Amino acid sequence: MYLKSSYEIRDKYLRKDMLPTIFCPGCGIGSVLQFTLRAIDELGWSQDEVVWVSGIGCSSRVPGYVDFDGLHTTHGRALAFATGIKMANPDLKVIVFAGDGDIAAIGGNHFIHAVRRNLDVTVILINNFTYGMTGGQVAPTTLKGLRGTTAPYGSFENPFDIAQLAVASGANYVARWTVFNYVQGIKSVKKALQKKGFTLVEFLSPCPISFGRRNRMKTAPELIKWYQQITIPISKAKNMPPEELEGKIVIGEFVDRDRPSLEEEYERLKKRAKQMMGFEEGEE
Amino acid sequence: MRKEVLIGGFGGQGVILASVILGRAIAVYEGLYAVQTQAYGPESRGGASRSEVVISDEPIDYPKALAPDYAILLSQEAYNKYLPLVKEGGIIILEKDLIPHRNSELEKKLKVYALPFTEIAEEEVGLSLTMNILVLGFFAKVSGIVSEESIKKAVLDSVPRGTEAINTRALEKGFELGEKALKGQI
Amino acid sequence: MKYPFPVGTNDFIQGDEAIARAAILAGCRFYAGYPITPASEIFEAMSLYMPLVDGVSIQMEDEIASIAAIIGASWTGVKAMTATSGPGFSLMMENLGYAIMTETPIVIVDVQRSGPSTGQPTLAAQGDVMQAIWGTHGDHSLIVLSPATVQEAFDMTIKAFNLAEKYRTPVVLLTDAEVGHMREKVNIPNPDEIELLYRKLPQSDEEAKFPFGDIHGDLIPPMPIFGKGYRTYVTGLTHDERGKPKTVESEIHEKLIKRIVAKIENNKKDIIEYETYDLDDAEIVIISYGIVARSAERAVKILRKEGIKAGLLKLNVLWPFDFELIEEIAEQAKKIYVAEMNLGQVYHMVKEGANGKTEVELISKIGGEIHTPYDIIGEIKRGL
Numbered sequence: 001m002y003l004k005s006s007y008e009i010r011d012k013y014l015r016k017d018m019l020p021t022i023f024c025p026g027c028g029i030g031s032v033l034q035f036t037l038r039a040i041d042e043l044g045w046s047q048d049e050v051v052w053v054s055g056i057g058c059s060s061r062v063p064g065y066v067d068f069d070g071l072h073t074t075h076g077r078a079l080a081f082a083t084g085i086k087m088a089n090p091d092l093k094v095i096v097f098a099g100d101g102d103i104a105a106i107g108g109n110h111f112i113h114a115v116r117r118n119l120d121v122t123v124i125l126i127n128n129f130t131y132g133m134t135g136g137q138v139a140p141t142t143l144k145g146l147r148g149t150t151a152p153y154g155s156f157e158n159p160f161d162i163a164q165l166a167v168a169s170g171a172n173y174v175a176r177w178t179v180f181n182y183v184q185g186i187k188s189v190k191k192a193l194q195k196k197g198f199t200l201v202e203f204l205s206p207c208p209i210s211f212g213r214r215n216r217m218k219t220a221p222e223l224i225k226w227y228q229q230i231t232i233p234i235s236k237a238k239n240m241p242p243e244e245l246e247g248k249i250v251i252g253e254f255v256d257r258d259r260p261s262l263e264e265e266y267e268r269l270k271k272r273a274k275q276m277m278g279f280e281e282g283e284e
Numbered sequence: 285m286r287k288e289v290l291i292g293g294f295g296g297q298g299v300i301l302a303s304v305i306l307g308r309a310i311a312v313y314e315g316l317y318a319v320q321t322q323a324y325g326p327e328s329r330g331g332a333s334r335s336e337v338v339i340s341d342e343p344i345d346y347p348k349a350l351a352p353d354y355a356i357l358l359s360q361e362a363y364n365k366y367l368p369l370v371k372e373g374g375i376i377i378l379e380k381d382l383i384p385h386r387n388s389e390l391e392k393k394l395k396v397y398a399l400p401f402t403e404i405a406e407e408e409v410g411l412s413l414t415m416n417i418l419v420l421g422f423f424a425k426v427s428g429i430v431s432e433e434s435i436k437k438a439v440l441d442s443v444p445r446g447t448e449a450i451n452t453r454a455l456e457k458g459f460e461l462g463e464k465a466l467k468g469q470i
Numbered sequence: 471m472k473y474p475f476p477v478g479t480n481d482f483i484q485g486d487e488a489i490a491r492a493a494i495l496a497g498c499r500f501y502a503g504y505p506i507t508p509a510s511e512i513f514e515a516m517s518l519y520m521p522l523v524d525g526v527s528i529q530m531e532d533e534i535a536s537i538a539a540i541i542g543a544s545w546t547g548v549k550a551m552t553a554t555s556g557p558g559f560s561l562m563m564e565n566l567g568y569a570i571m572t573e574t575p576i577v578i579v580d581v582q583r584s585g586p587s588t589g590q591p592t593l594a595a596q597g598d599v600m601q602a603i604w605g606t607h608g609d610h611s612l613i614v615l616s617p618a619t620v621q622e623a624f625d626m627t628i629k630a631f632n633l634a635e636k637y638r639t640p641v642v643l644l645t646d647a648e649v650g651h652m653r654e655k656v657n658i659p660n661p662d663e664i665e666l667l668y669r670k671l672p673q674s675d676e677e678a679k680f681p682f683g684d685i686h687g688d689l690i691p692p693m694p695i696f697g698k699g700y701r702t703y704v705t706g707l708t709h710d711e712r713g714k715p716k717t718v719e720s721e722i723h724e725k726l727i728k729r730i731v732a733k734i735e736n737n738k739k740d741i742i743e744y745e746t747y748d749l750d751d752a753e754i755v756i757i758s759y760g761i762v763a764r765s766a767e768r769a770v771k772i773l774r775k776e777g778i779k780a781g782l783l784k785l786n787v788l789w790p791f792d793f794e795l796i797e798e799i800a801e802q803a804k805k806i807y808v809a810e811m812n813l814g815q816v817y818h819m820v821k822e823g824a825n826g827k828t829e830v831e832l833i834s835k836i837g838g839e840i841h842t843p844y845d846i847i848g849e850i851k852r853g854l
Contacts, residue, residue: 015703018714048699053542064703064715069696071545072705072715073538074568080535084542084550085696087526088500092546092697110538113531266526273521279472304653308482311655318482319620320653343619346768346843347652347761 004041006034013037013047015067022061026212026220028179028205029059029126035182035203036095036124037066039189050093053082055107057099058133058207059126076107079114082121083262090263093193094120100127100141104160108140111162115169118197120261124189125162125200128207136210143230143247147214163202167255172197174254178204178227181251188253197261204231204249287429288349289337290369292362293379298416299358303335305420305438306430310339312441313434319347332361339429354427356419358382358401370394377423379415397426397465404461405454414454417443421458426465471661474522478660485623485649486553488656489579490515492627493551495661497668498577499525500550502539504532504558507591508647509581512553533558537565541574545704547669547695549631553579555647556598557588559605566640567606568706570730573682573691575634575669577627579643581650584838593838594648596760596811602642603789609727611734613641613741614789616759620654626786632667633741637733638690644788646811648761648840669693672700682726683711689733734790743786744795748774752781754850755803756833757796757820759785761840762809768843773850780850788816796823800830805853809833809846 023029040050050068054060056075063070073081078096086094103111103125114121130148131137138148141162142155163176173195175188185203192199206212206223217223234252237245260268274280289306293299300322307320322335336349351371357363358379367390370376376391378398401419406412417439424435436455443451464470475481475491483491490512493501501520503513513527520527526543530536533554540550554562559580569576582598584590598605602614613633617623623645630641672678672692678700683691691711694700707715708723716722734741747767749755754773758766763784773780783799796819800806806828808817817832824830833849835841 017712018703047701049697051696064705067701069545069701070703071542071696072703072707073541074564074706077534077538077565080530080538081542083528083530083535084500084502084539084544085546086542087528087539088543088548088550089546089697109531110535113535266521266528270521270524277474277522279474279522304482307653311482312480317655319655320482321648322651344654345764345771347648347654347764348840348842350842350844 004038009034009037009041012041013066015065018065021065023058024207024209026206026208027058028128028203028207028220029062031179032124032126032185032203032205033062033065035185035189036097038186039193042186042190043193045093045193049091050095051085052095052097053078053085054097055102056133057102057131059097059099060102062097076102076105077110078102079107079110079119079121079123083114083117083119086120087263087266090120094122095193096121096123098123098125099132100125100129100162101131101139104140104162112165112169115166115171115198115200117262118170118172118259120196120198120263122189122192122199122201125202126205127162127202128205128211130207130211132207132210136214148211149214163200163254166198166200170198170259171200171255172259172261173199173256175200176202176204176249176251176254178231178251179206180224180227191256195258196264197259285341286344287339287354288352289339289354289356290334290349290352290366291336291356291358292332292334292366293358294361295331295333297333297358298413299333300335301442302356302416302420303337305417305435305442306423307337308441309430309434309438310337313437314430316341317344319344321347332359334362334366354423356423358419360385375427377419377426379419397422397470399461399470404457409450409454409457411450411454414451417451417454418458421455422462422465423458425459425462432459471523473661474519475658477658480655480657482653482655483620484511484651484653485617485620485645486511486581486651487515488620488624489553489627489643489645490519491658492624493577493631494519494523494525495658495664496549496628496631497666498549498551498631499523500540500543500548501525501527501552502530502536502543502550503527503552504530504536504554506555506558508583508650509553509555509558509579511650512579512581533561534564537562537569537576537578540576541565541569541572544574544576545696549575549635551577551579553581555581555583555591556585559598559601563601563605566612567608567610569640570606570610570612571706572704573638573693573730574640575638575693576640577630577634577643578640579627579645582644582646584836590838592647594646594761594811594840595836595838596646596762596815597836598644599788599810599812599815602644609731611731612639612789613637613734614644614787615641616644616786616788617649618760618763618784620649620652620656622786623649624656624658628664628666632665635667635669636690637737638669638693639734644760646761671695675700678702680711681713682709684729689729689736738790738792741787741790742792744792745784745786747782747784749781749783749799751779752802753779753804755781755783755799755806756809756846757783757785757806757816758809759788759816762811765841765843766809766846769846769850772843772847778850778854785816791819791823793819793823796820797825797827800824800827803828806830807833807846807850809841811835811840
């Protein structure tokens with residue numbers, strides 16, 4: 001795999017006047033952004049045909065740093081805004097860059113419905129198990145027992161598996177990696193971008209400042225080691241009994257299918273409606 | 285010229301549809317102004333049903349009936365509730381079979397037409413459901429506020445496809461009965 | 471172009487239906503909604519018409535998503551609308567603020583019913599006036615219109631789109647269950663007789679660099695829509711003229727918000743529309759709006775017949791508000807009455823406008839029934 005230099009990617013795709021970013025040392029968002037930009041670059045997509053949409057949170061600041069059209073919206077609502085953009089102009093390619101709190105908590109319902117509709121967007125999900133921007137509160141993804149500022153004694157709730165939620169809700173492509181799965185990450189984002197319908201690539205992404213510090217993993221390398229302990233590749237997980245998978249996070253590609261997307265279905269609906277009502281094309 | 289029409293009955297009698305057809309005939313085909321309002325409840329079917337049509341040759345300010353010039357009352361409940369509202373000298377049309385208890389004192393000041401409309405619709409048109417259209421025809425004739433032609437057009441605009449013929453029959457039966465009523469033959 | 475309903479003719483339709491048809495004729499091609507009484511008829515009509523005119527009508531998971539979707543659609547250059555009633559309008563407050571902050575033209579219809587909470591779903595009220603104007607947090611301005619008849623519901627829907635496009639702002643069409651559900655004669659004009667306005671687009675790449683800057687001196691920046699190569703960044707955070715987030719610079723925040731407010735306030739004369747009835751020599755002035763203004767007009771007619779010099783000021787636009795006009799009227803009138811279906815909302819604005827020049831009294835009615843003319847007359851006579 002030939003890789004362009006990071007400087008080349010940076011110079012081509014980032015808005016210099018928006019830098020530096022707000023991201024902390026050791027944060028994984030930059031890596032995932034790099035995967036996404038490399039995927040776009042390899043696909044040769046024009047910067048003028050892609051819209052980046054986000055909600056609120058650290059990862060949601062990304063559309064501000066990239067040189068594309070971008071809509072930085074309200075907390076959890078990115079996919080609802082994206083629905084309007086994509087349906088109103090299906091020629092635009094839409095990327096939603098989001099965090100786990102944004103997608104799985106306040107935006108949970110928008111998420112499952114956007115997946116259910118099979119809206120043609122790609123969600124790049126930064127899952128750092130925490131609310132980084134607001135200072136490290138627990139998220140719906142925080143594993144049981146882990147700490148946050150709102151769970152000083154450890155989280156006592158069950159976490160969400162966002163990737164499996166997307167699979168069950170009908171997404172066309174779902175994969176999960178850690179930010180250290182460099183090659184798989186780029187390939188997976190590329191695959192997701194090319195596919196019609198709803199696609200999700202989730203990345204376990206270190207947040208040493210807000211999450212690691214409170215869980216005895218003060219640095220990114222410590223978080224990497226932890227990811228190595230808790231993640232299991234899907235090929236291996238398939239042959240493991242459920243007891244052994246308890247507390248583990250499976251990584252890999254979960255689904256890859258081609259159900260018709262929302263815009264394709266709407267085009268069909270328009271034809272059907274016009275036929276029913278005597279509005280055949282060309283009659284105008 | 286401001287005229288107020290109140291139609292009252294129970295759900296399923298087609299009270300609302302009758303009022304919409306009347307309003308449409310006036311507003312679209314007579315070139316006058318009309319506004320139709322109705323009392324809504326959460327229940328889609330059954331229960332009491334009431335609708336009003338205000339008609340005028342100038343834009344209508346207050347859109348509801350203050351003292352109806354005309355009332356079509358199709359149930360005992362509607363009769364009890366709305367009869368006292370009708371303007372002195374007003375015309376009321378009653379579904380005779382469904383209003384066994386009458387108030388002769390109040391009726392004295394009104395012009396009253398009472399017929400078994402549902403039974404007539406069943407026996408002479410062949411479908412009791414067309415009673416609302418039959419009454420509308422009767423009303424058009426005895427009130428004189430809307431032409432036969434206009435109401436006919438509005439009926440054809442509004443009834444479900446495939447029911448035009450039977451509803452036209454009901455309407456014409458209404459005209460015929462109205463004509464007779466005007467001549468004092470009923 | 472073929473339309474999915476008769477044009478250039480009179481029809482007898484509900485207010486909700488008139489709003490949907492007007493939106494189509496105003497060029498609206500994106501509708502997102504969530505079912506709610508008494509606004510669902512708008513959505514149902516849009517679902518029927520939109521596919522036939524190559525537009526989109528989509529049912530979202532809630533009202534938060536509905537308004538979000540229309541804002542997204544608007545940034546692709548499409549005229550977009552949603553409609554709801556009180557409970558859904560409450561949910562829309564979040565993204566209504568986003569639309570104001572990002573200067574996104576959209577139209578929101580609120581077919582008012584009684585509240586708070588689920589209240590009286592099928593009955594009319596005017597309890598959302600303050601919410602429409604001030605419901606979203608932070609300093610702001612927007613435009614709120616109030617129709618009294620089905621014809622006005624039609625005409626004001628077109629006006630709402632025109633104002634939204636002209637001033638790059640959300641516009642609320644604040645109607646109610648009574649106007650929404652009543653059927654009335656309405657003239658649907660030929661499409662070529664309808665004046666339509668469109669948002670200002672950037673005329674050069676240089677202009678497009680300032681999507682939030684007053685580059686024309688009219689307070690309204692051109693809107694660089696998505697997909698045209700401008701690479702515009704839009705955020706609900708306080709931002710500079712280029713759209714760059716500036717969250718701690720107080721002077722940038724002040725400049726942005728003052729311009730967003732001023733573009734509405736400074737154009738009051740263009741936006742505000744009202745009607746008068748027998749107002750010139752009136753000693754008793756009734757101020758009203760929406761459905762209640764029709765009861766008030768009747769009341770004036772009856773009072774005049776009795777020799778009482780009554781007059782009506784019917785407000786068609788509730789925000790921006792013409793406080794100066796109210797003061798002028800207050801200088802002439804012996805007494806002002808505000809008739810509205812709430813416990814006093816426009817009443818307080820009128821009181822502020824009257825500025826102590828004359829007494830202002832509220833004629834309030836809640837519970838779902840509109841004021842009868844005699845409700846209003848009774849209150850006025852009591853004060854004589």
